[in-house]
Amino acid sequence: MRSLRCSVAVLGLLVGVTPWCHAAYGPKDLLKFRPTQPGVDYDVPADQAAIDACKVEMVTDGQKRTVGYALRDGQGKLLRRFVITNGGKSLNQWSYYQDGFEVYRENDLDGDRSPDECRWLNAGGTRVGAIKGGKIAGWKRISAEEASKVLVQALATRDQALLESLMASPAELAEAGLPKEVVDKVTAGAARRADAVEALLQGLAGWTPKTVWNRFDGTYPHVIPADPATGVREDLVLYENAVVFAGAPAAAGAAAPGAKVSFLQVPEMIKLGDAWKFVELPRAVDPDKPVVASAGGIRAAIFDTAGPGPQRDEAMEKALKALADYDSGNAPLQQGEKKDVARFHYGRIPLLGAIVKVAKEPEDQLNYNKQIVDSLIAAYQTGAYPKARQVLEGMVEGGTRISPYAAYRLIGADFVMRNEEPGSNFMANQKKWMADLEAFLTKFGKSEEAAEVLLQLGSSNEFNAEEDKARQDYTKLVEGYPDTPSGKKAAGALRRLDLVGKPLSIKGTTLKGETLDTAQYQGKPVLVVFWASWGGQSVRRELPDLVKLLEKPQAKGLAIVGVSLDNEKADLEAFLKEQQMTWPQVFEPGGIDSRLATEYGIISLPTMFLIDAQGKVVNRSLRTASEVERQLDKLASQKSSGGVALGAEHGDR
Known part of the structure; x- marks a missing residue:
């Protein structure tokens, strides 16, 4: 296997390469790159026709400078992306993709043109390893x-x-x-x-x-x-x-x-x-x-x-071993045709049933019955085992502890399958899905699943601009399930919906371990941005636009505070190396279920609050940098007419 150091020298991918130069490097050139670590699952074109269909494209940064190369397959899915992220002249990041998603990345952190960190991402997992001499020397993170x-x-x-x-x-x-x-x-x-x-x-x-x-x-x-x-x-x-x-x-x-x-x-x-x-x-x-x-x-x-060890349960051991x-x-059936996948999941059902029979604890029985439902759902969604629906409907009507779980999972499966049908209408499908969830609450309103159903209905109604309905759903959830994660998230959503015109001070711990309070920016407007590195293209698109916004006159005096909902600190740190954001980042454990995300019912990213110079919220539902810019223009207009002041006179950003 050719080393990355050698491959970089051969390709000579430097900043300032003119656009036409990418023609000198075809798909075969980029496909010569391999991860330094074995066992990485990523897409490799299977034959010459697939290779010939691939296309190489230039990668540019926010200033339109060429910083590397990307390779896409014939359907436009990314296969490789090799770029410069540190402003230098040599590649320092090599990414590999599966099904269009990045699953593995290697980084050169010390500028010696060879990787010293490897990361598994998305479906690839969460591992972050330190590389020395081409080998894993230790793990910064591994589950x-x-x-x-x-x-x-x-x-x-x-x-x-x-x-x-x-x-x-x-x-x-x-x-x-x-x-x-x-x-x-x-x-x-x-x-x-x-x-x-x-x-x-x-x-x-x-x-x-x-x-x-x-x-x-x-x-x-x-x-x-x-x-x-x-x-x-x-x-x-x-x-x-x-x-x-x-x-x-x-x-x-x-x-x-x-x-x-x-x-x-x-x-x-x-x-x-x-x-x-x-x-x-x-x-x-x-x-x-x-x-x-x-x-x-x-x-x-x-x-x-001291004392006797755990007692063996031979019947349970035998059933689990089977x-x-x-x-x-x-x-191998899980990698085969749909009928093979259905056969795999269907075959697990009697074995799970045997475990349920010998399980002594009711909670164990319920958990393995849920696995039976999950296997039936997986088989049903292949389309190769339609009888699974009859079995699931029987479980729904059985009036047992598993009935609401089976009903809830079946509603979700039907929604997914309808959307996969050729020519399907998503809005119509969503309307049907929400109606099914409403019917679920009528029948299973006291079940454990009801809290999650209410949260889904509330968030869907909110996205559909039906805020009155969303408030009703959130209120029911708070009143009926106040101590559940969903109930706490709903209480936060109600708080968020009522923020406009009210004083707001958000306190948290920054990435550097310091305490931050938005009240410290009194006298200037503050934009609070809830985001995460896993937030998708909308997040990756809007954050650079916010950086550009700070350079515009109407943003003078604006302070930005990020609230990262990343699950791991390492993910946030790695993203900040790619995206040069000058504002502080609040980071607390828990991701989308962290303290601040729960307190304000955050259900989509990015979500932005704009607080005026007097510390009151003027907008609690901004999604894009352009919306922020328009709101700042509105504040400036109010200032010039004697309204709310921007507070720019208190200092620059």
Whole structure:
């Protein structure tokens, strides 16, 4: 594989390349680029005809300067995008796409013309890795599921360095305040890791270099609260006795009849910062034998617990194993024709039913019944199993705890399928969908799903400019379900709808950890912008336009405060490196469900509030920079006629 450093030198993609130069680089040139890391799923044209249909285009920045190249397939979907984002003269960002969405990106952060950071995005996941010498040296962010996937990759390919990147170090555990006996055990394990890995590999029946990750199974993670008495400095988040399933890649088909593929039992995983890591190596488990829970561990060491271990439920273990074996053996069906996908989901239903029969807790029974509904919905939406609708309708009319869930999921499935029909009318379909949701509330108004239904109706009515109806929906939600996430969001939406003419001061913690209060800008207008890097093209289009707006006379004195609803701080930081926004950014955990997003019922992005120089809201529903500009013109006109003042005399931005 050609290195990116070499590829960059060959292509010579520099700022200032004249537009006609892109003809010198055809699709084949850009397709020579490959991710430095293995295991990335991205689109590659399958044949020469597909390659010939691709087109190379120039990428320009806001000043119309050429900053790189993009490659699109014959349908116009992006395949590659290689650009300069730091104002330099060499590529520093390489992006790869699947189904038109960016799924993997590599960044050169230090300007040495080779990547030192890799990121998985959208359907690719959430991982952010640090690269040294072309290899993963550590993880800035990785979820438990993704860590288990990388673990399978490391074991299957015998990549010791990659495996080590997933293991919690003694220093990290000591810093987190774990007991000395745990740190000592990890230290001893690290010293003999190579031998332990070899022993683990010997016990993995059915594994080959092509073995891939199938699934991560675990109960809810546990939290050990920070407590000076135990020495735990911050809350510890753990998975205990999780299971990782692996098998042959989908393209290779199912395993041979009777073939055994060992799965992995993970004694403990711990979240260290934004990265989940393994406390010790997993254990190989014979698929014909029951899983035996690991004893001891971090919780036992901290709390010195004693007493009998958890009691085995052999019937439940057998039923769960049957489902796991089915999922593993039939995984290729999910990549096949619609009838194959329908067959996969239909085949899971009796196995899920068997689990429901042996489950002892009502909540477990309900959760697995919901999985039955989900499988029926998935089969129904393929169009290859129309009888699924009859089964679902029977569940709806059954009058059991699962009835409202089945009804709600069926309404959503019908809406999706109607919109997929050729020549469908979205507005008519939406009207039918909303009518179905209203009927749901009539029948299942006291169900758990009713709160979410009311929120969907309220937000839809608001988008359709039916604010009176939206208020009615939000009010019902607040009165009936005040303590639910949907109820709290509805209370915020009602607050937002009544903001105009009222004083508003938004307080939050900035990306730098400082406290910000919009009241500090008293005497000048303030634009509060709720946004997120995942907010789509509307966000990416409007933010640069806001930067340009600040250069115009009518924006003199305007202060802008961003409220980022990104789920991870790293996503926000990466976006800010691309888009040079000069205003402060409030960032608090929770994304679209964070404190400020809930307090003001934010349901779409971007959403902007304009506060005048006296601290009162003059508009609470701005969506574009041009709308902001018109509102500023209106304020300026009011000032000149003796109305509300812009407050520009109190200083520039």
